[in-house]
Amino acid sequence: MNTRTLSLVKSIVKLFIGYFVCATGIVMTINANLGLAPWDVFHQGLSNVLGITIGRAHILAGLTILIISSIFKEKVGWGTVFNMLFIGIFVDFLMLHHLIPTFKSFVLSFIMMLLGMLVLGFGCYLYISVGWGSGPRDGLMIALVKKTKKSVRFIKNFQEIIAVIIGYLLGGSVGIGTVVMAITGGYFMQFAFKVTKFDVNTIQHRFIDDDIKLIKEMLVGHRKCDEKNR
Template identity: 80%
Template sequence: MKKIALAFIKLFFGYFVCAIGIVMTINANLGLAPWDVFHQGLSNLTGITIGKAHILAGISIVVLSSTFGEKVGWGTIFNMLLVGIFIDFLMLNNLIPIFNKFLPSLIMMLLGLLVLGFGCYLYLSVGWGSGPRDGLMIALVKKTSKSVRFIKNIQEIIAVTIGYILGGSVGIGTLLMAILGGYFMQFAFKIAKFDVSQVQHRFVDDDIKFIKDKLANKKSKIQE
């Protein structure tokens, strides 16, 4: 139980750190990250907050990934809900400063990417599944046999295009984050000495199977 409790703490703290990084890139005012352009556009269209748009998009993406056969982890579900809630908490309470001058904005945007990288390390290292957007990327890579870079670029181009049409904020920061986001994440992983390829994820269906097996064993013992 102690191990599970510590895993939950690390998982939720990781999501909160991710939210801090995302809000830092938003408040840098240099243009949003590709997926956040889509979230802001969805927010403009529906009148909901960016955090709620993040949740709504996450739910839709998880459903789509599931149709492609990608397994869902408990971490995927918690990610889908909590990151958006934490984003709203930070933004609605003005807990992250907003910058309007280029140099401070650039520094905060880059720091935001690094913070986001550490947040991803924290939740991914628990091994309870990736986030909805990464899950979709993995599902499409498996389905199409295309490279991760190709699928990631296509995803982000579609997200930016739809978001921009819906009024999402696009700027030099959008281009920089699309190019540098992966490098900053890899740098954060390197500092944390984290090899994402070594993580063995546990999925929801693994736990369902475990519970079914336990119940079946218990039933057979009773019958004996």
């Protein structure tokens, strides 16, 4: 196995471990049963209305967001597409097999919710550091920041408030945990990045259209080489 192939395999493994860790963190916050994270309120509401699992609702919401981001001409990476699909699949796997415990104690549930946010932060580090594109929701946030010229904080808060309102109206669970996660989620992610010494500004994302251009260039080069050999 050459160096390039080995590097690709390592990136794929790291990417999918990151998705699984993210899903674990999400399920931990769900099973804490203190109110869901803002986007998960929307996912649960969607699952209630459509009669599907939360994981499938996560995938459906991600697909819709991906389409909206594409309309705003935001570039999409392979990691964005995989994020949309596999985090939802892993969430369903963990929940349907009851692999994450639940607690009747408020204290234990609260601790698990906090640990879930920390785990989610490390999961985000793992998949973002590969450089294959951010998740659909973060991609939409970036697209809206560019389009509206508003701050990241404003757009992120706006997105999550809308997600909570719609999710609540659709029957999603809102509680003290929703407020705690909305306020502290960014701090836990920042802590995970600090522990791993990860600077998100150093990442150069690779997008799908970059690979398409590379493939076209390779095909053109191969064609010219064949013509020269003739």
